[in-house]
Amino acid sequence: SSFSQLGFLAGDADTLDYIATSGIDTTSLPAKLDPRIFFNISARSSAFICGSQGSGKSHTLSRLLENCLLKSSTSRLDNPLSGLVFHYDSFISDLQGTPCEVAHLSSNPNIKVRILCSPSNVQTFKRTYSGLNVDIEPLMINQQDLNTKRMLDLMAVNTEDGKMPLYLHEITRILREMRIQQQNSDGSFNYAQFKQRVELSPMTRAQQAPLTQRLDTLESFMPKSQTVATSKKTKKVADAGGNDWSVKAGMLTIVDLSCPCITSEGACALFNMCLSLFLEQTTEIGRVVALDEAHKYMNGGSEASTLTNALLSSISLQRHNGTRVFISTQEPSISPKLLDLCSITIVHRFTSPDWLRCMRSHLATLDNDEGLTTNSKLKLDNVFNQIVKLKVGEALLFAPSAIVKVTKTEGESGVETHEIQRLGIEYLQIKIRGRVTADGGRSVLALCLICHSVRRVQVSRPVLQSLVEPLRLRLHHSVALHLQLKQLPGCLGSRQHLGDLLSLVRLPPGIQLICVLHIQLLLPRQFLMEQYNNFFHILQRHYSILCPQHITRRTIR
Template identity: 35%
Template sequence: MEYSGRSSTYLPNEDDQVTYNTSSKISQPSPSLMLARPSFGFGSDFTFQLNSISSGSVPTFKPPVFNHDPELELLQVQGSHQTNTLDSTLEHSTRNAVLVTGEAEKSSAGLFPQRAVVGSIVGQYAHGFPRITANPKLYLNVNTPFSTLICGVQGSGKSHSASVILEGCLIVDKRIGTLPKPLAGLCLHYDRGSVNYPCESAYLGLPATRAQLGLKSTSSVPVTVLVSPTCLETMRRIYKPLKGVNVMPFYLSTSNLNSSRMLTLMGFDDSVIMPLYLQRAMTILRTMGADRFNYDTFKKKMSKEPLNPAQESSYKMRIEMLDSYLTGNRAWDVSSYFKPGHLVIVDLRDPFTNSSLVIALFEILVGLFVERRMETGKVLLLDEAHKYLNSDPSSARFTESMTSLIRQQRHFGIRTIISTQEPTVVPDAILDLVSFLVLHRFSSPTWIKHLSKHISVDQDHQADSDWSRTISRLGLGEAVVVAPTALSIKSDSLACEPLATGFFLIRTRKRLTFDGGASIVAYKS
C-alpha cells in the first residue's frame, strides 16, 4: 500500500487486498450531523470528503480493511476497528461549542438540549462566512461549562448582558430557549463606596414591566441576598422596594472551616513578609493538621502565644471581624441556599469589614459553591469584578483560585461570568482562558491595546470589519462578541464550522425580568 501524500488517498498495489464496493449502500453519519457537518478548521478538502461521504459520492472501492491489527483500534482511521469514530469526535466538539448561530443549531438538531437566546446577530465578520445570517438568533449553550468576560463603559449595556445570560441559565421560558434543568446561581457583589442601592442582579427577582418588555411578563428568579450581619437592617431597607427578594444575614459555620480556609481568613500571603501573629497562627495550624482543625481550639492556643501589644491588637481586630461572620451552630450550612433555578447574591458592603476579609469570605464561599453536590450545573457571576479580582496583594489568593477554577471549569461543571468596567485590571491569565468576550462600547486606546494581546481576531484597520473601530461606534445594547469556538454556517460549503478569528456584532435581547440599571437623569421626557 502506498500513500500519495494525503491521508485519504490510497494507491493500491497488486498485492493489496482491496474490498470493492459492490453494493450501493454506504455507511451514513449520525443523523444529527448530516445537514451541516463541522470541519473544525481541517480545511476545504476535509469538508469535501465528509460531504462526499454523507451524499453517497464515494470511490468504487472501500479503504482496505485492517484485520486483527490491535494497534489500529484506537486510531481514527477509516477502515480500522476503532470505537472512537470520526463522527463521535466531531459530535463531541459540536456539543461543547459555547455559542451557536440559529442556522448552526438547526443543522445540529438535538445536540443543544439546554440553550438560551442571548441576542440577534447584526453581522458576523469572519473569512468564508456570510456577513448577514439567514437566522438572526445567537444561542448560548447552557449545557456546557463556559467562562466569559463582559466589559464596557458605564451605561453601555454591560449589566444587561450579564442579566440576560443569568436569565438563560435560571429561567424556564420558551421565549428565551430551552432549559430542562435550570442551573444554580451565585453572584458576588462588593463596593467600597456608599451603601445606598441594591445589587443590579437582584432585579432578576422581579418580572419586567409591560413598558419595558412591550408585553406582560410573569418570569422571575427566586433571589436570596446574603449580607453582613452588622448591616442587616440597613440592607433590608435598601432591598425593601424589591418585593419577593429575601435578605438574610451571611454566616459561616465553624464546621465549614479547615486549616487552609483559616489561613485564607487570617490574610495569609506567602509573597510578603508575614506579621508575627500570622507566623504563630501558621505554626498552630500546622500542628493541628488539615483534618483536625477546630476553631475554638485554635483561638485558645493563640491566646497563649506571647505577642507584643501591636501584634496582639492586629490579631484581635482580625478575629473580631471574623467572629461576626461565624456561627457556633455546626448544623448551619450556607450551601443550603444553593438550589437549581435560584440565585444567591452575596452583598458584603460593610464599612466595618475591610476588603481583605471580604475577599477571603468570597474565596471560601466559591469553594463551598463548587463543592455543593447537585444534579444540575452552576453559574457564578463576579459583579464589578475589578473591585476585588485584580493584582492587589489582598486579592492575589482569590485571583489565583478563580484562575484555577476557570482552568478546570469542565471538571467542576461551572459557568463563570466576569462583569467589569475596567478590563485592564483583570489578570492576564483569566483573559487568556475565558471562552468568549462580550465587548460593549468603549473608546479607550489603552483598553483596545490591552485586549488585543489576549484575543485572536483578524486585524484589518482599513476596513469597517475592524473590531476596534466597531466597538467605538456601538449603540446601547450592542456588543462585539469574540468567540473562537462559536459555530456558524460557511458561505460556500454550507458546513458548520467555528468562527475562529472572526467576531459577531450582536444586539442583546430584551429581558424577561425587571431592568433596574436605568440611568438617573435630571429630566424625564
C-alpha cells in the same frame, strides 16, 4: 447532545441591519438570514464582559443568568442551573444603598433570589431591596465550614514569592498542629480552640495586630456562640448557625457585602470563602458563578489575588465541577489571567485606548506586536472605532470556538456530511436581546427645577411640563427630581399652597419619580419653623423614602 440546552442571547447586528433595510418579511426568514445568537448552556464555559458605565454590561450579565436559571420562550432549558453572584459597592449609606441589578430576576416567580448581606447592614438592605421579591439573610459562617485552607486564605497567605511575615509562620504552625489533631480524632475545625492557641503563642502585640484585624472581620460573620471558648454544655448551641449552601435548581444567591464597615479587601476574602462553600457541595445540578462590577473589589491586594486564583481554578476545572463563570467589569485590566482563560469575551462601548492595549495581548483577534503590518494596524483601528461607536446594548463578541455556520456537503459515496465553521480569530457585532424579567439597570435622569421668586405656584407648571415633555417617549428611564426652591414667600406655609406646589412634581405617564435626591431650602427669616415642618411632613407623606438627611435648611437674609 452538547447542544441540548440553549439560551437566546443576542442578534447579529449586520444581519439585523440588512433585514431592516431590505424590507424582508421576518415571519418567513431563510435559515441563512436567522440573526439569532444562542448561548450553549450545556457546555461549561466562561464569559468576560467589559465596558464603560451605562454601556449595557450588567444587562448582558442578567441575560446570561436569565438563560441559565429560567425556563422561558427565549431558551431551551430542561435542567435549570443554580447561581451565585458576588456584589460589592462602596457607595452606600446607613439608610439605603443601591441594589444589585441582578436581583431584579426575582420579578419572575420561578427564580428564587436570596440576598446574603453583612450582619451590620440587614435593616438597610431590607429597605434597599424592599420593592423586590427577595429573601434577606445575614451572611453567617459556621465554624464547621472553616478548615485549614480557608483560614490560610483568610490570612491572605501567599507563598509564591517565598516571603511571609513572621506571624503567618506562627499561624501556619498552629493550623498544622490542629489539622494533625483533627485527623487523629476525626473531628472538625474548632475556631475557639484556634483562637485560644493564638493567644498562647509567643507572638508580640505588634505581630498579632494584623491577625486580630482579620479575625475580627471573620468573627463579625460568625455566630457569637462560636467565637468564644465553649463548654460541653454549650457545644450544641455553638454548633448551630450558618447559612444553607445546598445547591438548588433555579435558585440565585447574591452575596452583597456593600457596607460602610467592610473594605474591598475584606469583601474579597469573604467572597473566596463563599465560593469555596458553594463549589464543595456534591450535586448533579449545574452551577454558575458571576462577579458583578468586579472592578470595585478586584484590586491588586493579596485578598483579590487569592480570589482570582480560586476563580482560575474553577475555570480550569469547570468540566469536572459543572461550573460556568461570568465576570462583569468596567476595566478589562483587573485580571489579565482571567481574560486569558475565558472562552467568551463580550466588549461593550469604551473610549480608553489603554483598555484596548490591555485586551490586545489577550485576545487572538487583537493580537499585536511591534512588527505590525499596515493592514494589521488598520484592522486594530477599525476595531477600536467600532467599540467607541457602539450603542447601549450593542457589543463585539470574541469567541474563537463559537459555531457560526454549518455547511452540508455530499461526498462521492452519497453520504451527507456537515462542515462546521467556527468564529476563530474573527468577531461579531451583536445586539443583546431584551429582557424577560424586570430591568434593574435603568438609567436615572436628574431633573433640576429652580424656581426663583415664586409669586404664584401655578405659573411654574408649564416650566416643569416643558422639562419633562421630551422624556415621554423614553419609558425605559426613571427620573430623579432635584427640587431647589429659592426665596419662597411666606404664603407657602399654608397646606393649600403646599399642595399646589407638590402638584408640580406629578410627572406625566411613563415617567417614574423614584426618589427625591436632595431638597435645598433657602428660607427667608419670615418662613417660620412651623411652616418648614408642615412643608417637610407633606413631602414625607408623598414620598415615603424621603428622610431628614436629604434636606438642607439654611436661613438667608
